[in-house]
Amino acid sequence: MLGRIVFFLCLPSVLAAQLCKPNAAEGFKVRLSIKTALGDKAYEWNRNQRFLFQAAIAFAMSHHLDLEFNVSNILVCDETPRVSFWFVVTSPDDPSRLVGKESVELAVRASRGRINNILLLNDATLEFVGVLPTLAAPVKPATPSWLIVFGVVIGIVGAGIVFLLVSTVVQKKRKENEVAEEEDDDEEAQMKRTAGNEGIYNTSFSESDRNTQM
Amino acid sequence: MIYCITPPCLEVSVSLVLSGAFLIPYLIALVFEGLPLLYLELAIGQRLRMGSIGVWNNISPMLGGVGIASMVVSFLVSMFYNTIIAWVLWYFFNSFQNPLPWSQCPLNANQTGYSSECEKSTSVNYFWYRETLNITEDIEISGSLQWWMVICLATAWCVIYICFIKGIDSMGKAVYVTATFPYLVLTIFLIRALTLPGATDGLVYLFTPDWEILKKPQVWLDAATQIFFSLSVAFGGLIAFSSYNAERNDCERDALVVGITNSATSLYGSIPIFSILGFKARTNFNTCLEQNILTLTNHFDIAERNMTLENYDQWFDYLNVTHPGDIASLPLRVCDLQNFLDQSASGTGLAFIVFTEAVLEMPGSQVWAVLFFVMLFSLGLSSMFGNIEGVLTPLQELKLVPKWLPHEVLTAIVCLVSFLIGLIFTLGSGNYWVEVFNAYVGSVPLLIIAFCEIVGVAYIYGMKTFSEDIYFMTGRRPNIYWKACWMVISPVMLLVVFVAYVALQAGAYPTYPAWNPNYEDFPQTETKEYPKWVFGIIVALIVVPILSIPVVAIYNLIRCGIKKSSANVSGPNPYSNEAFEIETQERNKQSI
Numbered sequence: 001m002l003g004r005i006v007f008f009l010c011l012p013s014v015l016a017a018q019l020c021k022p023n024a025a026e027g028f029k030v031r032l033s034i035k036t037a038l039g040d041k042a043y044e045w046n047r048n049q050r051f052l053f054q055a056a057i058a059f060a061m062s063h064h065l066d067l068e069f070n071v072s073n074i075l076v077c078d079e080t081p082r083v084s085f086w087f088v089v090t091s092p093d094d095p096s097r098l099v100g101k102e103s104v105e106l107a108v109r110a111s112r113g114r115i116n117n118i119l120l121l122n123d124a125t126l127e128f129v130g131v132l133p134t135l136a137a138p139v140k141p142a143t144p145s146w147l148i149v150f151g152v153v154i155g156i157v158g159a160g161i162v163f164l165l166v167s168t169v170v171q172k173k174r175k176e177n178e179v180a181e182e183e184d185d186d187e188e189a190q191m192k193r194t195a196g197n198e199g200i201y202n203t204s205f206s207e208s209d210r211n212t213q214m
Numbered sequence: 215m216i217y218c219i220t221p222p223c224l225e226v227s228v229s230l231v232l233s234g235a236f237l238i239p240y241l242i243a244l245v246f247e248g249l250p251l252l253y254l255e256l257a258i259g260q261r262l263r264m265g266s267i268g269v270w271n272n273i274s275p276m277l278g279g280v281g282i283a284s285m286v287v288s289f290l291v292s293m294f295y296n297t298i299i300a301w302v303l304w305y306f307f308n309s310f311q312n313p314l315p316w317s318q319c320p321l322n323a324n325q326t327g328y329s330s331e332c333e334k335s336t337s338v339n340y341f342w343y344r345e346t347l348n349i350t351e352d353i354e355i356s357g358s359l360q361w362w363m364v365i366c367l368a369t370a371w372c373v374i375y376i377c378f379i380k381g382i383d384s385m386g387k388a389v390y391v392t393a394t395f396p397y398l399v400l401t402i403f404l405i406r407a408l409t410l411p412g413a414t415d416g417l418v419y420l421f422t423p424d425w426e427i428l429k430k431p432q433v434w435l436d437a438a439t440q441i442f443f444s445l446s447v448a449f450g451g452l453i454a455f456s457s458y459n460a461e462r463n464d465c466e467r468d469a470l471v472v473g474i475t476n477s478a479t480s481l482y483g484s485i486p487i488f489s490i491l492g493f494k495a496r497t498n499f500n501t502c503l504e505q506n507i508l509t510l511t512n513h514f515d516i517a518e519r520n521m522t523l524e525n526y527d528q529w530f531d532y533l534n535v536t537h538p539g540d541i542a543s544l545p546l547r548v549c550d551l552q553n554f555l556d557q558s559a560s561g562t563g564l565a566f567i568v569f570t571e572a573v574l575e576m577p578g579s580q581v582w583a584v585l586f587f588v589m590l591f592s593l594g595l596s597s598m599f600g601n602i603e604g605v606l607t608p609l610q611e612l613k614l615v616p617k618w619l620p621h622e623v624l625t626a627i628v629c630l631v632s633f634l635i636g637l638i639f640t641l642g643s644g645n646y647w648v649e650v651f652n653a654y655v656g657s658v659p660l661l662i663i664a665f666c667e668i669v670g671v672a673y674i675y676g677m678k679t680f681s682e683d684i685y686f687m688t689g690r691r692p693n694i695y696w697k698a699c700w701m702v703i704s705p706v707m708l709l710v711v712f713v714a715y716v717a718l719q720a721g722a723y724p725t726y727p728a729w730n731p732n733y734e735d736f737p738q739t740e741t742k743e744y745p746k747w748v749f750g751i752i753v754a755l756i757v758v759p760i761l762s763i764p765v766v767a768i769y770n771l772i773r774c775g776i777k778k779s780s781a782n783v784s785g786p787n788p789y790s791n792e793a794f795e796i797e798t799q800e801r802n803k804q805s806i
Contacts, residue, residue, distance in 0.1 A: 035518045081517035082514075146310070150369065157373055164376065
């Protein structure tokens with residue numbers, strides 16, 4: 001009788017030992033890089049932290065498959081000083097049966113962010129070997145920002161060109177008007193002077209062109 | 215090096231910087247080729263007070279072609295040079311983002327991973343080759359016009375136009391900014407760079423000369439040809455600029471100051487560049503080691519942080535002894551600091567690949583990126599001033615332009631035409647064409663023009679007349695160093711460089727590095743040969759600028775010959791009093 005009790009008590013752990021082993025078909029290897037992620041605030045990996053990990057995975061499985069998973073359904077083995085280990089998930093209905101690898105992968109991927117946050121790690125420091133992280137698409141603003149800068153620069157340059165051209169044209173016009181006025185004044189002044197002498201000014205000898213053109 | 219940090223001349227900095235030994239060919243080229251040419255051009259421009267066409271026509275009608283050659287070379291150079299400025303502008307526009315766009319790889323089509331092209335090479339390479347250039351695999355595949363490049367090129371030409379709109383007045387003011395700003399930025403970079411980890415590695419590398427490099431003739435050729443870009447001689451721009459100087463300006467002092475300042479700036483600029491390259495090499499080396507550490511830690515399940523950068527070697531040796539088989543099977547990278555220091559992209563790659571990568575690692579990357587690209591922009595702009603002046607002044611002197619056309623409109627037309635032709639460089643294969651222009655327009659034609667200039671002034675114009683001119687301008691005659699250079703050393707050196715260049719080029723069929731994602735050794739560039747029609751274009755690029763020299767010489771020979779022969783045949787003519795003929799000729803000259 002005692003033998004049978006011992007046998008049944010040992011069965012789960014024996015079964016567990018058999019179900020969870022390195023390179024298990026339905027298992028995943030997990031690597032944590034706690035010191036890289038947290039530096040001085042790194043926590044010690046111990047039984048309690050492992051319990052938290054198991055709880056997180058149980059949460060992910062329950063959330064994804066809509067079944068009630070318990071912490072005891074998540075089996076962890078082969079821990080190393082690296083802080084890496086293997087884990088397998090047993091079915092809540094039948095502890096001797098493992099949940100398929102694909103389901104576990106999908107569950108983990110779906111709640112990856114949550115699991116990361118629980119353990120204060122990220123995709124790079126909490127590595128599920130074989131499970132690709134879902135990559136966040138780089139943020140793309142509606143107008144590429146370089147167009148905005150370009151718009152500012154070309155606006156300033158364009159305004160500058162227009163301003164300089166217009167000022168050149170205005171200056172030229174002003175000069176032409178001044179010269180024309182000076183010439184007119186000369187002619188008129190001379191005509192007035194000669195008119196005062198009761199004669200008509202004979203313009204044929206007027207020196208409109210001081211220098212003979214070459 | 216006023217122009218020497220700009221991308222084509224960045225090569226010089228890198229070569230300088232890859233080995234302090236490059237300093238020797240550079241200094242020799244400067245002393246025996248650069249300074250004499252510089253002084254010569256400044257002096258004749260100031261004395262004869264005309265642009266390059268007028269000056270050479272004045273010295274001898276046979277040399278009239280030299281001015282035209284300078285103009286053609288200036289035009290070709292300004293076209294591709296402004297493309298580089300457009301690239302700088304593009305990077306400048308993109309530096310206002312957080313994070314910088316070249317720091318991340320974009321995702322591939324189905325969002326399962328990063329784009330494969332980007333993963334194999336680096337995100338910086340990807341940004342340059344794919345997002346900036348959208349480069350094709352081959353120079354024959356032209357691709358289409360990249361619209362973002364077109365608007366950057368248009369912006370660059372607009373900025374040039376606004377600086378030239380008022381002619382020398384507006385440009386003179388712009389030069390104050392473009393010439394001083396780079397010094398400011400270089401100093402800021404120097405202070406920042408010297409505080410970066412790994413800067414000392416870079417500086418040590420700079421100051422340990424690698425004498426092997428002097429045995430390569432290509433290095434000497436590069437030094438000789440790059441000096442033209444560096445000092446901007448043989449482009450015709452200098453002659454035009456100095457014609458605006460006062461007649462009694464001391465041009466010897468100007469030449470020495472400009473030449474020596476140029477080289478000093480080269481050296482000064484190479485210190486921060488090299489410190490940053492050293493920093494980048496050190497960072498890459500550390501990353502390489504850390505990757506190895508991660509691989510080993512994961513494989514052997516060693517506790518975190520037991521294997522660090524410091525004790526990596528001991529761990530590695532220990533593991534190699536205990537588990538040699540495993541070590542051999544792991545994908546460990548070979549990390550060699552010297553290797554990383556030796557790496558440098560060539561030409562335009564230095565500014566846009568190496569430097570942008572370094573900037574990513576520096577805290578406050580946006581600020582450094584913006585500063586760096588504004589500095590490159592102002593340097594490039596100051597080079598363009600010389601080039602464009604070398605195109606505009608001869609155009610006016612050649613009287614190809616009707617008098618009623620205002621200066622502003624002429625400048626606009628020149629800018630517009632250059633922009634339209636420069637659209638070639640915005641195609642998918644644009645970068646390959648820039649390399650073609652850079653390698654071939656900037657080498658042989660300049661050598662020949664410089665040779666003709668020196669020989670023309672020293673022998674055809676006459677050393678005596680020239681010495682008298684200089685005495686008139688500066689109050690002292692040129693000393694033995696200048697005379698020796700002008701009469702013997704510089705022409706001989708130019709001839710030797712020319713012959714060596716032709717010999718080297720004729721030896722091997724020209725090839726170019728192509729960026730081909732499908733290449734088996736990607737991300738290394740694939741070396742391809744230029745197709746026959748591109749080779750023809752290369753030959754045309756070399757021949758067409760200098761074609762004008764013999765053509766004009768022969769034309770004038772024939773004309774002189776005809777005049778002489780017709781005068782002899784008619785003999786003394788009782789109806790033609792030559793006194794009046796000579797007078798009218800002189801009046802014609804004066805009225806022009």
